[in-house]
Amino acid sequence: MATGFIFSASLFFLLLLIDCCSGSFIGICYGRNADDLPTPDKVAQLVQLHKIKYVRIYDSNIQVLKAFANTGVELMIGVPNSDLLSLSQFQSNADAWLKNSVLPYYPATKITYITVGAEVTESSYNTSSLVVPAMSNVLTALKKLGLHKKIKVSSTHSLGVLSRSFPPSAGAFNSSHAHFLKPMLEFLAENQSPFMIDIYPYYAYRDSSNKVSLDYALFHASSEVIDPNTGLLYTNMFDAQIDAIYFALMALNFRTIKVMVTETGWPSKGSPKEKAATPDNAQTYNTNLIRHVINNTGTPAKPGEELDIYIFSLFNENRKPGLESERNWGLFYPDQTSVYNLDFTGRGAIDMTTAANVTRSNKTSWCIASTKASEIDLQNALDWACGPGNVDCRAIQPSQPCFEPDNLASHASFAFNSYYQQNGASDVACSFGGTGVKVDKDPSYDKCIYMRDGNNITLANNTTALSSNSSSQQKRNYSSISMYLFVIIYLFILLNIQQS
Incomplete structure (x- = not known):
């Protein structure tokens, strides 16, 4: 009976593990x-x-x-x-x-x-x-x-x-x-x-x-x-x-x-x-x-x-x-060259080098929140950038270098710029429905360093580089690691039960 229980429970957690690791x-x-x-x-x-x-x-x-x-x-x-x-x-x-x-x-x-x-x-x-x-x-x-x-x-x-x-x-x-x-x-x-x-x-x-x-x-x-x-x-x-x-x-x-x-x-x-x-x-x-x-x-x-x-x-x-x-729905021409470049992983920067894409500035630029944008529009755009936009927004969390000043415009500016730089510094990457504007002056201050030219974001100690996809990727990694640890601990407990 104990053996049957152990097998059934083990099977349940194996199925749980498989399910947690699936994705779209x-x-x-x-x-x-x-x-x-x-x-x-x-x-x-x-x-x-x-x-x-x-x-x-x-x-x-x-x-x-x-x-x-x-x-x-x-x-x-x-x-x-x-x-x-x-x-x-x-x-x-x-x-x-x-x-x-x-x-x-x-x-x-x-x-x-x-x-x-x-x-x-x-x-x-x-x-x-x-x-x-x-x-x-x-x-x-x-x-x-x-x-x-x-x-x-x-x-x-x-x-x-x-x-x-x-x-x-x-x-x-x-x-x-x-x-x-x-x-x-x-x-x-x-x-x-x-x-x-x-x-x-x-x-x-x-x-x-x-x-x-x-x-x-x-x-x-x-x-x-x-x-x-x-x-x-x-x-x-x-x-x-x-x-x-x-x-x-x-x-x-x-x-x-x-x-x-x-x-x-x-x-x-x-x-x-x-x-x-x-x-x-x-x-x-x-x-x-x-x-x-x-x-x-x-x-x-x-x-x-x-x-x-x-x-x-x-x-x-x-x-x-x-x-x-x-x-003209294709991603590729018949000669196998790209109509426009697309990252199928959704995690890296988009290659904006094809002639079909919008023009880029020849000098360094940044993207910040527009002073004319409403708080509702800014909040929606910020939520998108830190969510589906795949921006690592840890730097604007409490105790992190870009949290102060603690206001919506400042936080949105940091997130907008990160998305802008990660996606080719193109006009379309700074639109945010009209709430983003491009500037030529570096908005960095104190220990809050704004990304530029695709460089990585730096956090509190200014030495830890974070890739553009680290936030979502780490969530997946932590989830998988946690489940694996959970299963290992569970199997260890079962082994002890079986031996006792």
């Missing part, structure tokens, strides 16, 4: 609607070079699957809408598809998700009724091979699957999709698969710029919206749209289904009427998105909730129809 991840979508892209093997090399661990493709292309073999990159593969009919009609078709499209390459190629259909509610063909039968057949095929716990099955959706998304607490699914949504949600809940959603704040801003501010779409904390039903404060549209999905799920009593973002991003170029489609805005959105996600802050309605996302997309795709922006 950043992936990328690898679309291939172009005639000038590099070969899949070169793409796999590019992905590894940039330490990208998760890639979504929209089919099960043999050359792509072969290229990613033994790379350690986890793939999400897809069943196109055109194949839904055959896979939904007969189990044998799903068995054959899995045998021919997955098994020859698995597990050398790490396939972790299969998306059955993509944004079917947006399709001109009425294929939504085929989705759940096709998903069920694919899952059955996986079960026959014992792979159903290693490869999850789901389907992706556009935000158009909602009839209402604002305020977030009023989020509701479109009743016209109820015939397939309810059985699909039951499928997801039963099989612990995520609800996959494609979210684009860019479109909301482009189509309603008179109602949606650019700052709100780009994660700039100076812009905020309060949900009148819950009182929850939203500083960006991304969180608001995610919570609208969660509230829509809860309204149907699906409270255990997790949300995964299978597409999001911002275009770097557009037609004349798409003025927000610029390299600067694309870099700002994706940089802030990455930092927001890896900090595991969750959303106002789901604080601390893990949220995995895939950025759209790896390359510009010259064969995509529509406005100019449709062909």
Whole structure:
């Protein structure tokens, strides 16, 4: 009996340890609607070079699957809408598809998700009724091979699957999709698969710029919206749209289904009427998105909730129809050079050296709080800088060298400048929704040394260098170390119990 208790308790704490060490991840979508892209093997090399661990493709292309073999990159593969009919009609078709499209390459190629259909509610063909039968057949095929716990099955959706998304607490699914949504949600809940959603704040801003501010779409904390039903404060549209999905799920009593973002991003170029489609805005959105996600802050309605996302997309795709922006969502040109540089870890400084980026000053400059900014705006910007902005703000804590003078403007100035210097000392990095201003005079005083030209912050003794990501990284390290120590102590106690 004691042995059984020890085993059960040990298993519980092992699961607790695994859970505490998990976190959100950043992936990328690898679309291939172009005639000038590099070969899949070169793409796999590019992905590894940039330490990208998760890639979504929209089919099960043999050359792509072969290229990613033994790379350690986890793939999400897809069943196109055109194949839904055959896979939904007969189990044998799903068995054959899995045998021919997955098994020859698995597990050398790490396939972790299969998306059955993509944004079917947006399709001109009425294929939504085929989705759940096709998903069920694919899952059955996986079960026959014992792979159903290693490869999850789901389907992706556009935000158009909602009839209402604002305020977030009023989020509701479109009743016209109820015939397939309810059985699909039951499928997801039963099989612990995520609800996959494609979210684009860019479109909301482009189509309603008179109602949606650019700052709100780009994660700039100076812009905020309060949900009148819950009182929850939203500083960006991304969180608001995610919570609208969660509230829509809860309204149907699906409270255990997790949300995964299978597409999001911002275009770097557009037609004349798409003025927000610029390299600067694309870099700002994706940089802030990455930092927001890896900090595991969750959303106002789901604080601390893990949220995995895939950025759209790896390359510009010259064969995509529509406005100019449709062909310019890529992080890379087909020749594999960067459209703009992006740090996928979200922890280091952004490389602002590409010609596409904003101009930099040729002389040293600093970023401080504007004297014209309101206290509310300053506080919001300071909170953002010390939170999602990933700034180490220990120097402005009590007893630290930059705590005095103890006022909002002084503390905000230190945090603003740290973010500014860590992110290339560019104009956009000192905006803070209009609460930041650039100056040419060093604001350092006494032992409070302001970062300059990307140098590290120094604390009380002026000798301890702190990297730009130390605060959030140390929190993760301390959390992991604490849990490991806890488990070691617990196992030591169990050992003594067993011996006694």
